[in-house]
Amino acid sequence: MDQARPDEPFPPDPGTAPEPHGADPADSAPGAAAEPGSDAASESGEHPLALRLEQLILGAPRRYTPFQAARTAGVSMDLASRFWRAMGFADIGQAKALTEGDVLALRRLAGLVEAGLLSESMAIQVARSTGQTTARLADWQTDSFLEGLTEPPEPGMTRAEVAYPLVELLLPELEEFLIYVWRRQVAAATSRVVRSDDEEAVDRRLAVGFADLVGFTRLTRRLEEEELGELVEAFETTAADQVAAYGGRLIKTLGDEVLFVADDPGTAAEIGMRLIETMTGDETMPALRVGMAFGTVTTRMGDVFGTTVNLASRLTSIAPRDAVLVDGDFAEALGEAGEAPISEAEVDAETAEKYRFALQPMWRRPVRGLGVVEPWLLTRRT
Template identity: 80%
Template sequence: MAVAEGDPDTSAPAAGAGGAAGAERSGGAEQAEHAADADDAENIALRIEELILGARRQYTPFQAARAAGVPMDLASRFWRAMGFPDIGPAKALTESDVLALRRLAGLVEAGLLSESMAIQVARSTGQTTARLADWQIDSFLEGLTEPPEPGMTRSEVTYPLVELLLPELEEFLIYVWRRQLAAASGRVVQAQDDAEMVDRRLAVGFADLVGFTRLTRRLEEEQLGELVEAFETTAADQVAARGGRLIKTLGDEVLFAVDDPGTAADIGLRLVETLGDDPMMPELRVGIAFGTVTTRMGDVFGNTVNLASRLTSIAPKDMVLVDGAMREELTAAGLAPHSEKAADSDEGRAAAYRFALQPLYQRPVRGLGIVEPWLLTRRG
């Protein structure tokens, strides 16, 4: 409503209206500033994306599938398997996405991979690299991109840093992947038959931090993160150094697998010994079982895995429990005596034993029947 300049009845409201208008202008200016900041951040994000992908956005999903010569349904399945959400009709895909679709579909067309296997390749690669990327951003780049000078924004630091690091990290990733591929290929060559690569006899172990749930309530988030990182790092080092394979980490728990039972026993005990020397680390429980394991996409499944998990849950603090099959493997290999009485009766042989095994009470375990755990320790 228009207001007459000399109207006394409306002069006061006019002043109030002016104040409100000023507030509106101030609020509008603030909103505009926020919008400008958001636009700047989005522009920086797009520039970083183009830098990393080496291409700009130019395709909708349908256009990318058509350019790659791949049915839209299959392209969507590949995309989701890699861990990415549906993006609708937006132009969000690049030439690199088209090339990736073309390569994967080409392997199927050439008969080198079945369609289901190609989906598994996309899924396993996506899951592995997603975790790696999250770790690098959260724990690595986040610290490095802290503005070095007052007044600088994180965005101003991030682009040149990514530009410098990207080729080096890419080369290192390819190197590690090739190393891991060579090791996995060696295991395939050494396997006696194809079935052995799917259903293998392995020692499977879990290591679990005691009282972790209570710690989550007591420690600050940063302290908890440092604790988990220290645990995972120590466990990974101990497993890898002795030729085991770290299958996965679950924050307060790690799962590892080893071909040789003696090596698995040594890893379990070294985890307890090493982490026990750290006064900031909670107690540890370790359970190891030996038997047939199904391997799939880098993970392990089956009753042996379930048994190792159950043994871990009932293990005393800072102790290692093994199952009867693991005990049989250790005694058959001459690494542990059948009984301490037998070891004492043959003093010459006793010096060759590396481990001692003490039977504990048998107990029923849901889904696994009666289990007889054995307490594993070092001799001497």
């Protein structure tokens, strides 16, 4: 398919690769792109400006079919397909939609496997974790960030027309910022692994907490979509700030619920209480409940699993409004660390000031899938 060169130049092709057998030179010409109204746009059925934006962002024109890209990268089609699916990319048949960047990515992943630095299954996990994380980031930035900045400045201009120069300006800055944050996060994660025992690299003892908005389902029926979106964004932002500020790690957000972890119960207890105190002071927010447990946790691809996580979730579901419930192991660990007394009867006027928190045993009760548990109500000592 023939492609016309647009009036304004696009970023140059970052590299060249051997021409695949049977390739049309017009398709693989560096800098070639779809101009609005061109045959390329009409044949592909895609919006012409969307194709221009794609080339601006990717920095190279469409050049390869999946088969040609895999062959050029020296990777089997089967492995290439597994990598692409792991990254979250849809099957495109044999459409000519891939670039030099796609070939380079295949070479890098396959090279790590060939060098013995990663197993094939680990390389696919790397592709999947990266794809899932960046897909959510890209959706958030497009929906919440770019959308608010692309209001047409002049009558007759479309949002899409404003988007091109905006992306052109923002792209290099956002890319550098993404790399900076990623390196910081890798440094922090590596430090945690180095400080832990070898046995704790994957299965380790962590404090796990859930924070859940009360009555969220009723709110979804009462609020307009925009109001609901603003509420969820405010909740997630506040929760993320509190978790980060006091030394925890936000694992994921689920709209009306957030999951976080901390290396020790004292840190988690401070986060839990700060969440309750912050939300209670905001009249626009519904009530909050928090459940936390302490124990062995399995970590995979940035997520956490295991009985401790399930217990924290169950405690959240039975917690009173604007209150924090913890399990027995969490309460015991707080006591051993000198953060709270296990028994208030042992506290006198001289020792009361050394404790940050108070613990009150609640009625033992059966919890679905976990048997009978004894929750403890966590409060801040005043």
